[in-house]
Amino acid sequence: MASCLVIAGEKSGEEHALTFFPELRSLLPGVEFYGVGGDELKAEGMELLYHLKDFSSMGFSEVIGKIPFYLNALSRLEKEVIARQTSVAILIDFQGFNMKLAKRLSKLGVKVLYYVAPQAWAWKAHRSQVLAETVHTLFTILPFEKNWFTQRGVKQVRSIPHPLMLTYKSELNSIPDKPFGCWKPKLKLLLLPGSRRFEIYSLLPVFIETVKKLKKDHEVEVHLVKVGHIDQSIYEYVKKDIDVLHDSTELTKAMRECHLALAASGTVTLSTGLFELPTVVCYRASLFNEFIFNNFIQYKGPISLTNIIQNEFVFPELVQDAVNAPQILIRIRAWLENEKDYNDIKLKLKKTKLLLAGDDFSVPQFMARVIHG
Numbered sequence: 458m459a460s461c462l463v464i465a466g467e468k469s470g471e472e473h474a475l476t477f478f479p480e481l482r483s484l485l486p487g488v489e490f491y492g493v494g495g496d497e498l499k500a501e502g503m504e505l506l507y508h509l510k511d512f513s514s515m516g517f518s519e520v521i522g523k524i525p526f527y528l529n530a531l532s533r534l535e536k537e538v539i540a541r542q543t544s545v546a547i548l549i550d551f552q553g554f555n556m557k558l559a560k561r562l563s564k565l566g567v568k569v570l571y572y573v574a575p576q577a578w579a580w581k582a583h584r585s586q587v588l589a590e591t592v593h594t595l596f597t598i599l600p601f602e603k604n605w606f607t608q609r610g611v612k613q614v615r616s617i618p619h620p621l622m623l624t625y626k627s628e629l630n631s632i633p634d635k636p637f638g639c640w641k642p643k644l645k646l647l648l649l650p651g652s653r654r655f656e657i658y659s660l661l662p663v664f665i666e667t668v669k670k671l672k673k674d675h676e677v678e679v680h681l682v683k684v685g686h687i688d689q690s691i692y693e694y695v696k697k698d699i700d701v702l703h704d705s706t707e708l709t710k711a712m713r714e715c716h717l718a719l720a721a722s723g724t725v726t727l728s729t730g731l732f733e734l735p736t737v738v739c740y741r742a743s744l745f746n747e748f749i750f751n752n753f754i755q756y757k758g759p760i761s762l763t764n765i766i767q768n769e770f771v772f773p774e775l776v777q778d779a780v781n782a783p784q785i786l787i788r789i790r791a792w793l794e795n796e797k798d799y800n801d802i803k804l805k806l807k808k809t810k811l812l813l814a815g816d817d818f819s820v821p822q823f824m825a826r827v828i829h830g
Contacts, residue, residue, distance in 0.1 A: 459485075460541040461828055462534065462567075463492040463503060464558065466512040466551035468652050468686060469724045471495045473549050473573055476623040478503070480821035485828060491537070492546075493530075495686060506537065510686050512554070527554055535561050545593075545828045547572060556587055563591035568827055572596045573620075578605050585609035593827065596820070599766060600812050615823070618815040621727055625709065629810055632733055633713055635803075637796045640716040644793070646671070647711050647734070648681045648699075651721030657691055659741045660780065664719050665698050667782040671789065680711050717789060722761050726772065730763030733806040735799070737788045738764075738772045739780045766812050771805045 463478070465471040471494055482490065482502055491504035493512060499505050507530060531554075538546070545568045548555040552575035559569045574597045577584040588595055589610035596617050597603050603616040622629070646668065650661040668679050680701045683692050696702070703711045708725070712718070712732040720726050722740040729736040738761040759765050761772055773788045775781075792799045 458489050459487060459828070460489040460491065460543045461485075462538055462543050462546040462562075463490055463494060463498070463549070464534075464546070464551065464555055465492075465494045465498060465549045466509055466554055468495060468509060468684065470549040470551050470573075471498055471509060472624065472724070473620040474498060474547075475501070476620040477572075477820045477824065481824055484821055484825040488828060489541070491541070492534070506534070512551070530554075531558055531561065534558065535565070538562065538565060538567060544568060544830065545570065545824075547824065549573060550575075552576075552584070556584060559591040560587065568593040570594050570596070570824060570827060573598055574602050574606060574614075578602070582609075585611060594823075598813070598815070615818065615820075616815045617820055619727065619813040621724070621731060622810060622813050622815075625728070625731060628709055628713070629731060635716055635733075637799045640793070643676045643678050644671075644717070645678045645680060645715040646789075647715035647718040647720075647729075648679065649718055649720035649725050649729070649736075650681075651723060652684045652686075652705075652725075654687050654691065656721045656723075656741075657687070660719075660721055660739055661691075661695060663739070663780055663782060663785070665695050667719065667785045667789075668698060670782055670786055675793070680715055682708050682711050717792060719785060722774070724762065726764075727762035727766070727809075730766075730772070730806055730809045733803055733809075735792050735802050735806070736763075736772050737785050738774045739785070740774070740776045741780050742777070763806070763809055766809060767805060769805075771802060 465474045475497055478498065479501055491506060493507045493509060494503050494505055495509045546562050547570045548559060550573040559571065562569055569592045571588065571592045574595050575584055585606055594613045594615060595606055595611050596615050597606065598617055598619045603614050606614050648664045650657045650664055668677060671677055678700045679698060680703060681699045682703045682705060684705050712729060712734050715734065718729050718734050718736040720729060720736050720738055722738050726736060726738050740760055759770055760774055764770050764772055775784055
Protein backbone atom coordinates (compact mmCIF):
# COMPACT_ATOMS: atom_id res chain seq x y z
CA MET A 458 0.00 0.00 0.00
CA ALA A 459 1.24 3.47 -0.88
CA SER A 460 1.87 5.73 2.09
CA CYS A 461 2.34 9.40 2.95
CA LEU A 462 3.91 10.87 6.06
CA VAL A 463 2.12 13.86 7.64
CA ILE A 464 3.62 15.96 10.44
CA ALA A 465 1.35 18.36 12.33
CA GLY A 466 3.23 18.86 15.59
CA GLU A 467 1.06 21.68 16.97
CA LYS A 468 -2.67 22.32 17.21
CA SER A 469 -2.42 25.16 14.69
CA GLY A 470 -0.72 22.73 12.32
CA GLU A 471 -3.58 20.26 12.68
CA GLU A 472 -6.02 23.07 11.91
CA HIS A 473 -4.03 23.86 8.76
CA ALA A 474 -4.08 20.18 7.78
CA LEU A 475 -7.84 19.92 8.18
CA THR A 476 -8.31 22.49 5.40
CA PHE A 477 -7.00 19.97 2.83
CA PHE A 478 -6.70 16.53 4.46
CA PRO A 479 -10.34 15.31 4.25
CA GLU A 480 -10.48 15.97 0.49
CA LEU A 481 -6.99 14.54 -0.01
CA ARG A 482 -8.08 11.33 1.74
CA SER A 483 -11.12 11.06 -0.50
CA LEU A 484 -8.95 11.53 -3.61
CA LEU A 485 -6.53 8.80 -2.47
CA PRO A 486 -8.57 6.05 -0.77
CA GLY A 487 -5.77 3.51 -1.22
CA VAL A 488 -3.06 5.59 0.45
CA GLU A 489 -2.01 5.10 4.10
CA PHE A 490 -1.50 8.39 5.94
CA TYR A 491 0.52 8.32 9.16
CA GLY A 492 2.66 10.54 11.37
CA VAL A 493 2.09 13.24 13.98
CA GLY A 494 -1.28 14.88 14.61
CA GLY A 495 -4.18 15.25 17.01
CA ASP A 496 -7.58 13.74 17.65
CA GLU A 497 -9.21 15.43 14.66
CA LEU A 498 -6.70 14.07 12.15
CA LYS A 499 -7.04 10.66 13.76
CA ALA A 500 -10.82 10.87 13.31
CA GLU A 501 -10.20 11.65 9.62
CA GLY A 502 -8.31 8.38 9.23
CA MET A 503 -4.68 9.25 9.92
CA GLU A 504 -2.56 6.80 11.91
CA LEU A 505 -0.85 8.61 14.79
CA LEU A 506 2.68 7.53 15.64
CA TYR A 507 2.81 10.51 18.02
CA HIS A 508 0.08 12.75 19.36
CA LEU A 509 0.72 16.47 18.89
CA LYS A 510 0.39 17.04 22.65
CA ASP A 511 3.61 15.03 23.06
CA PHE A 512 5.38 17.53 20.79
CA SER A 513 4.02 20.66 22.44
CA SER A 514 6.63 23.17 23.59
CA MET A 515 7.03 26.93 23.46
CA GLY A 516 10.16 28.98 23.06
CA PHE A 517 13.82 28.07 23.28
CA SER A 518 13.99 26.94 26.89
CA GLU A 519 11.16 24.41 26.59
CA VAL A 520 12.51 23.08 23.31
CA ILE A 521 15.96 22.50 24.81
CA GLY A 522 14.44 20.29 27.50
CA LYS A 523 12.77 18.13 24.85
CA ILE A 524 15.78 17.70 22.54
CA PRO A 525 16.23 13.98 23.39
CA PHE A 526 12.56 13.34 22.62
CA TYR A 527 12.76 15.18 19.30
CA LEU A 528 15.93 13.33 18.25
CA ASN A 529 14.31 9.99 19.01
CA ALA A 530 11.21 11.01 17.09
CA LEU A 531 13.30 12.04 14.06
CA SER A 532 15.02 8.65 14.04
CA ARG A 533 11.79 6.72 14.45
CA LEU A 534 10.02 8.63 11.68
CA GLU A 535 12.99 8.11 9.36
CA LYS A 536 12.87 4.35 10.03
CA GLU A 537 9.11 4.29 9.39
CA VAL A 538 9.56 6.09 6.07
CA ILE A 539 12.12 3.48 4.99
CA ALA A 540 10.06 0.53 6.24
CA ARG A 541 6.87 1.75 4.55
CA GLN A 542 8.68 2.85 1.38
CA THR A 543 7.09 6.27 1.69
CA SER A 544 7.79 8.56 -1.26
CA VAL A 545 6.00 11.77 -0.20
CA ALA A 546 5.83 13.69 3.09
CA ILE A 547 3.60 16.63 4.02
CA LEU A 548 5.33 18.72 6.70
CA ILE A 549 3.08 21.35 8.26
CA ASP A 550 4.59 24.40 9.95
CA PHE A 551 6.46 23.34 13.17
CA GLN A 552 9.67 24.58 11.60
CA GLY A 553 12.26 23.69 14.25
CA PHE A 554 11.46 20.00 13.91
CA ASN A 555 10.26 19.83 10.31
CA MET A 556 13.29 21.56 8.83
CA LYS A 557 15.53 18.89 10.34
CA LEU A 558 13.20 16.16 9.15
CA ALA A 559 13.15 17.64 5.64
CA LYS A 560 16.94 17.26 5.41
CA ARG A 561 16.74 13.58 6.37
CA LEU A 562 13.84 12.86 4.04
CA SER A 563 15.40 14.53 1.01
CA LYS A 564 18.45 12.30 1.40
CA LEU A 565 16.10 9.33 1.17
CA GLY A 566 14.60 10.67 -2.06
CA VAL A 567 11.29 11.60 -0.43
CA LYS A 568 9.35 14.44 -2.04
CA VAL A 569 8.70 17.00 0.69
CA LEU A 570 5.59 19.16 0.49
CA TYR A 571 6.22 21.90 3.05
CA TYR A 572 2.90 23.46 3.99
CA VAL A 573 3.09 26.93 5.51
CA ALA A 574 6.55 28.36 4.95
CA PRO A 575 8.68 29.13 8.02
CA GLN A 576 9.02 32.82 8.79
CA ALA A 577 12.61 32.91 7.58
CA TRP A 578 12.13 36.55 6.57
CA ALA A 579 11.83 37.36 10.29
CA TRP A 580 14.84 35.37 11.47
CA LYS A 581 17.10 32.54 10.31
CA ALA A 582 17.05 33.63 6.67
CA HIS A 583 19.46 30.77 5.92
CA ARG A 584 16.50 28.40 6.19
CA SER A 585 15.53 29.49 2.68
CA GLN A 586 18.66 27.69 1.44
CA VAL A 587 17.67 24.51 3.29
CA LEU A 588 14.24 24.69 1.69
CA ALA A 589 15.77 25.24 -1.74
CA GLU A 590 17.82 22.07 -1.31
CA THR A 591 15.23 19.78 0.31
CA VAL A 592 11.68 20.73 -0.65
CA HIS A 593 9.67 19.64 -3.69
CA THR A 594 7.03 22.35 -3.14
CA LEU A 595 6.77 25.15 -0.62
CA PHE A 596 3.33 26.56 0.20
CA THR A 597 3.24 30.17 1.39
CA ILE A 598 0.35 31.94 3.13
CA LEU A 599 1.49 35.56 3.53
CA PRO A 600 1.25 37.97 0.58
CA PHE A 601 4.95 38.78 0.19
CA GLU A 602 6.43 35.33 0.87
CA LYS A 603 6.22 33.79 -2.60
CA ASN A 604 8.61 36.33 -4.13
CA TRP A 605 10.84 36.31 -1.06
CA PHE A 606 11.48 32.55 -1.22
CA THR A 607 11.63 32.39 -5.03
CA GLN A 608 14.34 35.05 -5.06
CA ARG A 609 16.33 32.85 -2.66
CA GLY A 610 16.32 29.74 -4.82
CA VAL A 611 13.22 27.77 -3.82
CA LYS A 612 12.18 26.34 -7.19
CA GLN A 613 8.49 25.60 -6.73
CA VAL A 614 6.53 27.98 -4.51
CA ARG A 615 2.74 28.04 -4.41
CA SER A 616 0.89 30.91 -2.74
CA ILE A 617 -2.26 29.61 -1.10
CA PRO A 618 -5.14 31.33 0.64
CA HIS A 619 -4.35 31.38 4.34
CA PRO A 620 -5.86 28.17 5.81
CA LEU A 621 -8.13 30.28 7.99
CA MET A 622 -9.67 31.73 4.83
CA LEU A 623 -10.75 28.19 3.96
CA THR A 624 -11.77 27.30 7.51
CA TYR A 625 -14.04 30.35 7.72
CA LYS A 626 -15.00 30.53 4.04
CA SER A 627 -18.77 30.72 4.54
CA GLU A 628 -18.73 32.72 7.80
CA LEU A 629 -16.58 35.52 6.38
CA ASN A 630 -19.36 36.45 3.96
CA SER A 631 -21.66 37.45 6.81
CA ILE A 632 -19.65 39.15 9.56
CA PRO A 633 -22.03 40.90 12.00
CA ASP A 634 -21.97 44.69 11.90
CA LYS A 635 -20.84 46.10 15.25
CA PRO A 636 -21.00 49.91 15.12
CA PHE A 637 -19.41 52.15 17.71
CA GLY A 638 -21.32 52.03 20.99
CA CYS A 639 -23.08 48.72 20.33
CA TRP A 640 -21.61 47.46 23.61
CA LYS A 641 -23.24 50.10 25.81
CA PRO A 642 -25.92 47.81 27.28
CA LYS A 643 -23.25 45.16 27.93
CA LEU A 644 -19.67 44.83 26.73
CA LYS A 645 -18.93 41.30 25.55
CA LEU A 646 -15.20 40.73 26.03
CA LEU A 647 -13.55 37.60 24.60
CA LEU A 648 -10.50 36.08 26.33
CA LEU A 649 -8.17 33.98 24.16
CA PRO A 650 -5.22 33.13 26.43
CA GLY A 651 -3.59 30.69 24.01
CA SER A 652 -3.42 26.99 23.23
CA ARG A 653 -0.30 26.09 25.22
CA ARG A 654 -0.15 25.48 28.95
CA PHE A 655 2.62 28.05 29.42
CA GLU A 656 0.65 30.77 27.62
CA ILE A 657 -2.51 30.17 29.60
CA TYR A 658 -0.77 30.16 32.99
CA SER A 659 1.07 33.34 32.05
CA LEU A 660 -1.72 35.37 30.46
CA LEU A 661 -5.03 34.25 31.93
CA PRO A 662 -4.45 35.77 35.40
CA VAL A 663 -3.61 39.12 33.77
CA PHE A 664 -6.72 38.93 31.61
CA ILE A 665 -8.88 38.22 34.66
CA GLU A 666 -7.32 41.13 36.57
CA THR A 667 -8.09 43.37 33.61
CA VAL A 668 -11.70 42.21 33.57
CA LYS A 669 -12.15 42.96 37.26
CA LYS A 670 -10.87 46.51 36.79
CA LEU A 671 -12.98 47.04 33.69
CA LYS A 672 -16.13 45.95 35.53
CA LYS A 673 -15.78 48.94 37.87
CA ASP A 674 -17.08 51.27 35.16
CA HIS A 675 -18.65 48.97 32.53
CA GLU A 676 -21.21 46.20 32.44
CA VAL A 677 -19.09 43.31 31.14
CA GLU A 678 -19.99 39.81 29.97
CA VAL A 679 -16.80 37.72 29.90
CA HIS A 680 -16.36 34.99 27.30
CA LEU A 681 -13.47 32.49 27.34
CA VAL A 682 -12.48 29.96 24.68
CA LYS A 683 -10.73 26.95 26.20
CA VAL A 684 -8.70 24.30 24.38
CA GLY A 685 -9.32 20.62 24.87
CA HIS A 686 -5.84 19.12 24.48
CA ILE A 687 -4.48 20.36 27.83
CA ASP A 688 -5.41 19.59 31.45
CA GLN A 689 -8.83 21.23 31.96
CA SER A 690 -8.13 21.99 35.62
CA ILE A 691 -6.19 25.01 34.37
CA TYR A 692 -9.53 26.76 33.81
CA GLU A 693 -11.13 25.84 37.12
CA TYR A 694 -9.81 28.71 39.21
CA VAL A 695 -11.27 31.36 36.88
CA LYS A 696 -14.72 29.86 36.37
CA LYS A 697 -16.34 32.29 38.80
CA ASP A 698 -15.10 35.21 36.69
CA ILE A 699 -16.33 33.78 33.37
CA ASP A 700 -19.88 34.27 32.15
CA VAL A 701 -19.72 32.17 28.97
CA LEU A 702 -17.25 29.30 28.54
CA HIS A 703 -16.74 28.08 24.96
CA ASP A 704 -14.85 25.04 23.78
CA SER A 705 -12.44 25.43 20.85
CA THR A 706 -15.07 24.41 18.28
CA GLU A 707 -17.10 27.49 19.26
CA LEU A 708 -14.40 30.05 18.49
CA THR A 709 -16.28 31.39 15.47
CA LYS A 710 -19.47 31.79 17.51
CA ALA A 711 -17.57 33.62 20.24
CA MET A 712 -15.87 36.01 17.80
CA ARG A 713 -19.19 36.82 16.14
CA GLU A 714 -20.86 37.55 19.48
CA CYS A 715 -18.16 39.60 21.20
CA HIS A 716 -17.16 43.24 20.78
CA LEU A 717 -13.46 43.16 21.78
CA ALA A 718 -10.82 40.53 22.53
CA LEU A 719 -7.66 39.94 24.55
CA ALA A 720 -5.49 37.30 22.88
CA ALA A 721 -2.18 35.51 23.07
CA SER A 722 -0.01 36.13 20.03
CA GLY A 723 -0.58 33.34 17.54
CA THR A 724 -2.83 32.15 14.73
CA VAL A 725 -5.92 33.22 16.67
CA THR A 726 -4.95 36.87 16.23
CA LEU A 727 -5.47 36.41 12.50
CA SER A 728 -8.86 34.85 13.21
CA THR A 729 -9.91 37.94 15.17
CA GLY A 730 -8.55 40.12 12.38
CA LEU A 731 -10.60 38.29 9.76
CA PHE A 732 -13.72 38.62 11.91
CA GLU A 733 -13.02 42.34 12.36
CA LEU A 734 -12.80 41.97 16.14
CA PRO A 735 -10.54 44.63 17.73
CA THR A 736 -7.94 42.74 19.76
CA VAL A 737 -5.19 43.55 22.25
CA VAL A 738 -2.37 41.09 21.49
CA CYS A 739 -0.21 39.89 24.39
CA TYR A 740 3.02 37.92 24.38
CA ARG A 741 5.09 36.67 27.28
CA ALA A 742 8.12 34.38 27.18
CA SER A 743 10.67 33.18 29.71
CA LEU A 744 13.64 35.42 30.53
CA PHE A 745 15.89 33.11 28.54
CA ASN A 746 13.62 33.32 25.50
CA GLU A 747 13.52 37.10 25.87
CA PHE A 748 17.34 37.21 25.93
CA ILE A 749 17.53 35.16 22.72
CA PHE A 750 14.93 37.34 21.01
CA ASN A 751 16.62 40.60 21.97
CA ASN A 752 20.14 39.51 21.10
CA PHE A 753 19.92 37.07 18.19
CA ILE A 754 16.80 37.96 16.21
CA GLN A 755 17.10 40.93 13.88
CA TYR A 756 13.40 41.15 13.03
CA LYS A 757 11.81 44.16 14.76
CA GLY A 758 8.41 44.29 13.07
CA PRO A 759 4.97 43.21 14.31
CA ILE A 760 4.55 39.79 15.93
CA SER A 761 0.84 39.15 15.40
CA LEU A 762 -0.33 37.84 12.05
CA THR A 763 -2.95 40.49 11.32
CA ASN A 764 -0.31 43.18 11.87
CA ILE A 765 2.28 41.34 9.77
CA ILE A 766 -0.17 40.99 6.88
CA GLN A 767 -1.28 44.62 7.14
CA ASN A 768 2.35 45.74 7.59
CA GLU A 769 1.39 48.05 10.44
CA PHE A 770 0.35 47.86 14.08
CA VAL A 771 -3.41 47.62 13.57
CA PHE A 772 -3.75 45.63 16.79
CA PRO A 773 -1.83 46.99 19.80
CA GLU A 774 0.89 44.54 20.87
CA LEU A 775 2.06 44.21 24.47
CA VAL A 776 5.20 42.20 25.12
CA GLN A 777 6.78 40.84 28.32
CA ASP A 778 6.53 43.36 31.22
CA ALA A 779 4.07 45.50 29.24
CA VAL A 780 1.53 42.67 29.59
CA ASN A 781 -0.32 44.02 32.61
CA ALA A 782 -3.85 45.15 33.42
CA PRO A 783 -3.22 48.94 33.34
CA GLN A 784 -1.61 48.77 29.88
CA ILE A 785 -4.36 46.54 28.50
CA LEU A 786 -7.04 48.84 29.92
CA ILE A 787 -5.53 51.86 28.17
CA ARG A 788 -5.97 50.10 24.82
CA ILE A 789 -9.49 48.86 25.55
CA ARG A 790 -10.72 52.22 26.77
CA ALA A 791 -9.30 53.95 23.69
CA TRP A 792 -11.76 51.93 21.61
CA LEU A 793 -14.67 52.24 24.02
CA GLU A 794 -14.37 55.99 24.43
CA ASN A 795 -13.10 57.24 21.06
CA GLU A 796 -15.34 56.71 18.04
CA LYS A 797 -12.61 57.66 15.55
CA ASP A 798 -10.12 55.13 16.99
CA TYR A 799 -12.75 52.42 16.89
CA ASN A 800 -13.90 53.19 13.35
CA ASP A 801 -10.30 53.40 12.11
CA ILE A 802 -9.44 49.92 13.33
CA LYS A 803 -12.68 48.43 11.98
CA LEU A 804 -11.96 49.93 8.55
CA LYS A 805 -8.43 48.50 8.50
CA LEU A 806 -9.62 45.06 9.61
CA LYS A 807 -12.01 44.86 6.66
CA LYS A 808 -8.94 44.75 4.38
CA THR A 809 -7.44 41.65 6.03
CA LYS A 810 -9.17 38.97 3.97
CA LEU A 811 -8.45 40.87 0.72
CA LEU A 812 -4.72 40.43 1.35
CA LEU A 813 -4.90 36.62 1.67
CA ALA A 814 -6.32 35.37 -1.63
CA GLY A 815 -3.37 33.26 -2.89
CA ASP A 816 -3.01 31.48 -6.27
CA ASP A 817 -6.03 29.91 -7.97
CA PHE A 818 -5.52 26.14 -7.65
CA SER A 819 -6.66 23.19 -5.51
CA VAL A 820 -4.19 22.17 -2.78
CA PRO A 821 -5.64 18.63 -2.29
CA GLN A 822 -5.62 17.93 -6.02
CA PHE A 823 -2.05 19.21 -6.37
CA MET A 824 -0.89 17.04 -3.44
CA ALA A 825 -2.72 14.02 -4.81
CA ARG A 826 -0.90 14.34 -8.16
CA VAL A 827 2.48 14.45 -6.38
CA ILE A 828 1.63 11.41 -4.24
CA HIS A 829 0.41 9.49 -7.32
CA GLY A 830 3.82 10.19 -8.86
